[in-house]
Amino acid sequence: MTVPVLLLVSMIAFGILFLLPGDPALALLGENLAKDEAKYQALRKELGLDRPLPIQYLDWVTRAFKGDLGTSIRTGQPVRDAVLQRIAPTFQLTLMAAFLAIIVALPIGIFSALRPNSATDVAATGFALAGVAIPNFWLGIMLMFLLAVKLRWLPPSGYISPLEDLGQSLKLMLMPALTLATGLAATITRQVRSVLIEVLQQDYIRTARGKGARERTVVLVHALKNALIPVVTLIGMQIGRLFGGTVTIELIFAIPGMGRLAADSIFFRDFPVLQGIVLVVALVVLFCNLLADILYAYLDPRIRFS
Amino acid sequence: MAGTVKPAATVALRRQQQGYLVSSLKRLLQTPQGIIGLAIVLSLILLAVAAGGVAPYDPYAQDYGAVLKAPSIAHWMGTDNMGRDLLSRVIYGSRISLQVGLVSVGLAAIAGVLMGLAAGYWAGAVDEVLMRLMDALYSFPAVLLALAITAALGPGIGNIIVAIAIVYTPPFARLTRAQVLSVREMEFVTAARSIGVQPWRIIGLHIWPNTVAPIIVQVSLSVSLAMIVEASLSFLGLGAQPPTATWGEMLRTGYRFLERAPWMSFFPGAAIFVTVLGLNFLGDGLRMALDPRLMQRRQG
Numbered sequence: 001m002t003v004p005v006l007l008l009v010s011m012i013a014f015g016i017l018f019l020l021p022g023d024p025a026l027a028l029l030g031e032n033l034a035k036d037e038a039k040y041q042a043l044r045k046e047l048g049l050d051r052p053l054p055i056q057y058l059d060w061v062t063r064a065f066k067g068d069l070g071t072s073i074r075t076g077q078p079v080r081d082a083v084l085q086r087i088a089p090t091f092q093l094t095l096m097a098a099f100l101a102i103i104v105a106l107p108i109g110i111f112s113a114l115r116p117n118s119a120t121d122v123a124a125t126g127f128a129l130a131g132v133a134i135p136n137f138w139l140g141i142m143l144m145f146l147l148a149v150k151l152r153w154l155p156p157s158g159y160i161s162p163l164e165d166l167g168q169s170l171k172l173m174l175m176p177a178l179t180l181a182t183g184l185a186a187t188i189t190r191q192v193r194s195v196l197i198e199v200l201q202q203d204y205i206r207t208a209r210g211k212g213a214r215e216r217t218v219v220l221v222h223a224l225k226n227a228l229i230p231v232v233t234l235i236g237m238q239i240g241r242l243f244g245g246t247v248t249i250e251l252i253f254a255i256p257g258m259g260r261l262a263a264d265s266i267f268f269r270d271f272p273v274l275q276g277i278v279l280v281v282a283l284v285v286l287f288c289n290l291l292a293d294i295l296y297a298y299l300d301p302r303i304r305f306s
Numbered sequence: 307m308a309g310t311v312k313p314a315a316t317v318a319l320r321r322q323q324q325g326y327l328v329s330s331l332k333r334l335l336q337t338p339q340g341i342i343g344l345a346i347v348l349s350l351i352l353l354a355v356a357a358g359g360v361a362p363y364d365p366y367a368q369d370y371g372a373v374l375k376a377p378s379i380a381h382w383m384g385t386d387n388m389g390r391d392l393l394s395r396v397i398y399g400s401r402i403s404l405q406v407g408l409v410s411v412g413l414a415a416i417a418g419v420l421m422g423l424a425a426g427y428w429a430g431a432v433d434e435v436l437m438r439l440m441d442a443l444y445s446f447p448a449v450l451l452a453l454a455i456t457a458a459l460g461p462g463i464g465n466i467i468v469a470i471a472i473v474y475t476p477p478f479a480r481l482t483r484a485q486v487l488s489v490r491e492m493e494f495v496t497a498a499r500s501i502g503v504q505p506w507r508i509i510g511l512h513i514w515p516n517t518v519a520p521i522i523v524q525v526s527l528s529v530s531l532a533m534i535v536e537a538s539l540s541f542l543g544l545g546a547q548p549p550t551a552t553w554g555e556m557l558r559t560g561y562r563f564l565e566r567a568p569w570m571s572f573f574p575g576a577a578i579f580v581t582v583l584g585l586n587f588l589g590d591g592l593r594m595a596l597d598p599r600l601m602q603r604r605q606g
Contacts, residue, residue: 004438005438005441005442005445008438008439008441008442009442009445009446011442012442012443012446016454016455016458017458019455019458019459020458020459021459021460129583129586129587130579130583132586133530133579133582133583133586134579134582135534135537135538135575135578135579135582137537137538137541137557138557138571138575138576138578138579141557141560141561141564141571141575142571142572142575144564145564145565145568145571149564149565149568240447241447243447244446244447244449244450245447245449245450247449247450247453247538247542248449248538248541248542251542252561262450262453262454263542265457266453266457266542266543266544267543269457271457271458274454274457275454277450278446278450278451278454281446281447281450282445282446285445285446285447286445289445
């Protein structure tokens with residue numbers, strides 16, 4: 001199941017370069033040098049563009065498999081190193097965002113489910129609707145204006161590694177992480193609410209109440225345990241997507257991560273780097289989905305052996 | 307004689323279809339989401355169509371006597387760094403957003419539905435290949451894939467539309483396929499097949515009408531996602547090139563003047579937010595209106 005998808009993912013990432021008008025050699029040379037026929041032919045040969053497409057793909061994918069993603073046009077650095085250098089800030093941003101989303105969304109979802117249609121529930125639903133609809137780069141800009149420019153509570157932008165100065169690192173990362181977290185928090189809130197409402201109507205919950213278990217135990221132990229199964233899957237599926245959704249946020253908050261690298265490589269028409277990032281992010285997404293599937297089977301014994 | 311019977315049957319059928327349409331619309335207007343969503347989306351379409359008559363200023367007219375002016379009676383949303391009226395630019399910007407959202411999702415829906423119908427009806431190898439391709443496409447986060455495609459094709463609205471159409475095809479294919487699988491085994495399809503009706507005729511006449519409802523809902527939700535992706539790409543400088551007014555491009559410029567003129571960032575983003583909210587409401591309302599069972603459960 002996953003292997004054909006992996007192959008197709010690599011084909012799509014490979015194919016992006018061939019969407020360029022003309023061919024990659026022309027794009028690499030840029031407009032000024034493109035008229036130099038000898039140079040163009042030499043580069044075509046060097047890049048192997050004179051060979052049949054399937055051979056080119058096989059060559060590219062075998063080298064990618066060994067970790068060789070080509071060379072950055074802008075810096076001449078191997079793409080693998082360029083991407084690896086930028087992976088840590090994006091990773092930190094994604095994890096902080098996922099953490100914030102979970103600790104905000106879980107209690108809100110639980111409270112809404114316990115009192116459907118109460119004022120709390122209506123407010124929570126409003127939050128969920130707004131959170132899904134708000135464009136996160138706009139939210140980021142507005143937060144920056146409010147919290148950094150006007151109130152001066154947080155530094156506006158920049159990045160420091162947590163290994164260097166943990167406090168400052170978390171402080172700098174708080175706004176971007178909040179921005180990235182909003183959409184996920186909204187989705188989790190909705191999911192927790194709807195699943196928990198359904199679970200609370202099950203017979204075994206009535207049994208638990210009937211035998212005199214405390215309401216807190218019924219909700220937090222009996223109901224939540226089952227309600228969380230689809231939520232865990234949802235989070236697993238979304239974390240990979242968060243990882244790829246950082247482009248605009250990293251640009252706004254000046255975080256030197258993979259998203260920022262992607263945005264920069266558009267400017268410099270650095271397509272090998274862009275291609276490498278697209279491939280790596282898709283692999284992360286697939287890996288997270290797989291992890292979610294495994295976790296799902298672990299949490300729900302009913303589907304473990306099917 | 308046959309000539310007189312056929313039109314009557316057609317008329318009856320049309321009346322029945324109309325009945326479904328009208329009753330769906332009525333049900334849509336019974337849900338608060340449906341009313342709010344429809345109101346927002348319709349006023350946006352109206353605004354886009356009548357932009358020339360509604361906008362108080364020429365969106366491209368520069369006035370260097372009124373640069374970076376805060377919102378006032380003369381300029382409700384203030385002016386930008388070239389003294390252009392922001393309200394007029396936001397109004398004109400709705401044209402690009404709507405155009406990109408509708409055309410790209412329209413293309414995605416056509417491609418996805420055709421693939422989903424084929425995959426669901428023929429199953430086997432066709433199904434396997436098409437669906438794995440959709441899985442692969444869906445593994446790429448939307449903004450990143452659209453960004454890579456647009457960067458390769460070159461900046462511009464046409465290329466953004468193509469990129470977004472590719473990115474949002476998989477949900478339509480999956481949704482249609484799932485619907486087809488559940489309808490395919492029903493007796494009226496078996497009956498049609500047994501009397502020798504051609505596959506595409508079965509698909510077009512018998513299966514497709516039963517798959518429409520969830521696809522309409524998906525269109526509404528996808529248009530809102532497409533608009534956010536378009537704004538993100540324009541924000542990154544890949545959209546319509548200046549001076550064309552688009553919401554994403556206005557945010558891109560506004561961001562540079564955040565400290566001096568926050569209204570330049572606030573209003574275009576708020577326009578995107580309200581539009582997306584409206585489309586999501588409409589989608590929720592449609593979901594309930596097109597599925598009478600859901601409506602009854604809600605009221606019951």
